[in-house]
Amino acid sequence: MILGIDVGNTQTVLGLFEGDDLGGHWRIATDASMTADELRVKTSGLLDLAGVSFAQVERVVLSSVVPALTEQYEAMAERATGRPAMVVGPGIKTGMPIKYDDPREVGADRIVNAVAAIEAYGAPVIVVDFGTATTFDVVDAAGAYVGGAIAPGVETSAEALFSRAARLAKVDLEPPARAIGRNTTESVQAGLLLGEAAMVDGLVRRIRAELGAPARVVATGGLAARMAPLCETIETVDPDLTLRGLLVLYRRNA
16 A cells, blocks of 8 residues: 655645555644654554554655655654655656756645646646645646746635734635625625636636647645636646645656
């Protein structure tokens, strides 16, 4: 079995693969203060839910945008499985040309998403990942990663708004019935959710124009299921895209 772990700034996603089948998969809060021992206890508890022990895990494949936790997950993996984690980063074989000015600047999760999208949907393709940031990753018709865009995520924008506007109370991030809010709650929801959707659609249209091709748009991330119905340009929601990308990279490097 292969255990894929994607460590994001806000949430961490874990998935257990047996062959091509994704069995147990979990989403937990990211806590940058956790030690390798604490991570092992928490991860062992999740594996128990699937009736699996670390003794059955052949390898841990890790992508992380939190450097402090990268080291701790690496230590956890080696202690628990007896083998070093395979960490997505410089030197790993992706099978995908990266045409970024400095490829080392591209977040591991963005590379994983792009690799997974090519494998599942072909190229050209655009991945919109709704997380702490809303990221756009673009693969051209030749299958090369050509860059993308990074914008504040919905929850990040909401936190900034509520912390800086004294008279605005927090609201649930639920889509409003209309763009013209009839009260403060509806107005904030329209601005945050419909505004984010309009930003996504606008950027996708610009990206397609620059590519000169009608690239497929795939959404992933914790808020993808909520945001996709509000966006006109998103064609597919794939909540497990990043985990499946980790499996693809494992097979290309094992």
